[in-house]
Amino acid sequence: MPKRKIRVAFIGIGNSASTTIQGLFYYSSGRGDSGLWHPIVGGYGVEDIEVVAALDVDSRKVGKDLSEALFSEPNIVEKRCEIPRTGVIVEKGLLEDELNPYLASQLKVLKQDKEGVVEYLKKSNVDIVVNTISSGLDKSSIAYANAACEAGASFVNATPTSIATNPDIVEAFKKKGIVVVGDDLMSQLGGTALHRGLVHFLKSRGIKPIRSYQLDVGGGLETLNTMYEDLRDFKKQVKTSSIAEEIDEGWEVVSGTTDYVDFLGNNRVTYLQFTATGFMGSSIIINVNLRSNDGMNAGNVIIDVVRAVMKAREDGLSGNVSDISNYGFKKTLEKKRIHDATMVFESKYCK
Template sequence: MDKIKIAILGMGNVASTLVKGIEFYKNSIEGLWHPKIGGFSLYDITISAVYDIDPSKVGTKIGQIIDHRTDFSELNILPGISEDVTPVRVAKNGQIKSVSYNEFVNSLKKTKPEFLVNLISSGMEKSSEKYAKAALEAGCSFFNATSAKTATGQALKEFQSKELMILGDDLMSQFGGTAFHRGMIEFMTNRGIKVQKAYQLDVGGNQDTMNTMAEETREKKRQIKTESIAIEAPYSFRSTAGTTEYAEQLGDSRVSYYWMEAKGFLNSTIEMDLSLKTNDSTNGCNVIVDSIRAAKNALSKKDLTKADVISAYAFKNPPKKMHIRECIKAFEDAFLN
């Protein structure tokens, strides 16, 4: 079976974890949500290129970034596109290293990935949109983990016309804040409990959280999360969800705080108040590798309609929203061997 060739945008924590995972799962399945999807194991994924704009990374080898020896250690990190204000943490490392749109498209045509996986930081909307356009022009499918709105109706048509997929938007981690919150609302609703009010507050310490602190980005992500959670109840209730603070000492961890108030028999009050601590990078990788393998399977069968199922399974803001239990079942029915 042919390898699934991907190119990665953004050599940050998630990309590093993904590279380590591909190496680790040569000889193990421990911790994998789905060891095989659509007939593909995780080791069927290979990396043809990695792009970044951070001057401390561009021009170096992956092996200089990751402290684990992998099959990709000698791969050079290439310059990507920059269409937005440079993130503060990147600017501290000097002048960014980027290329023009046409130069980037030509690079993709040379490295020939089947999927361009967008893992750059939140808030870089214009860059994400350009990357999606470049993927289409170069003839590869696009996976958008950021909150930028790339999987529009028009984009879906354009990618499908070339027998490609665009998957997005805004990655929903395997057991992160949004997935857990949605699961709790769905469970309470199915048990006949009437949810009245709820909130979710997230605190994180990585680059993505820092970028989310920009008011426009924070508000956009808050809206996406809140709408994603609201779908789980057949009625409206007061709900707020979003990233509230950056705390550097948390590193790549995230702490989510939840409070929910509901009513039961005789209008009795049920209140839930809890916290959940997870690692952002490892929490996202199972969903990423599942989606890429599923998309490869669907594309090999020329079944482009499966993009809706994959996006509903993997993202907070997909073109077609589904209940969390429903999208997992639809995904596994379609791709689990």
């Protein structure tokens, strides 16, 4: 019997959502699988994901068909795929936080209360909610997780707010028999994944890293938002502890977003330096410079996680499914090395 479609709601129609949704249309239109990390996850193809609902609080997106909202300011993603009219009109979201001055200068807010969001998710018969709102809006992200739970929809948290690592929220999802995964998406090949992957490689070659740092600069609304000092410190701490999952005693590591460069657009440049020791204590220095695109970096991971969450629900799993969180996110309940997390995910969901 053919499987039914996975009904998804995106919250926060920014650059990550725009690229991911473009990818859904791109790979469902007979263009082949090139660039697609895992064509089949949990028995589902990309064409089995259907976006049925969308929320944002920016008046330049609210009330527009998704096909238009995906490319509305302040989004700066490349248009890689024409999107036909979808019939999905972006609905007002909720906002329970005070905006920091960087976000306040960019967003023209239209909002509704949580009850309205619950009704909208129920009416749209949503299986999975993907939360890609701006980071630092902790009360709002928690309110969205609660709204999804009330509406009986599983929740994918791309933001750094503690949701899938919050025991009370995890318990509430478990009671409802639905899944919550997160927190803080790990880009397919961003600075953190590359940093962690290189550590694995060095160690597999018998080299002992002793010190490493990662400095990121980028453009776009989310990087500007991260210039807010408290948020910058918090994200630095999340990235550093994610990398710490790979490292051994006595290794010093520093990692974080360091600056906003407007003309980089949705691109991010990462500078990585490793100091390591080899044979008889000889010194090895490695410098790496990576330029990648934030939106593109989110696409494969989000569509893999969505399909895996659907499969986990079908298999009767609920609460935080660690095998999915460890694969797709930086801040997780269980500590697992990147190589092991990917192997486990692929063996369970990509057969």
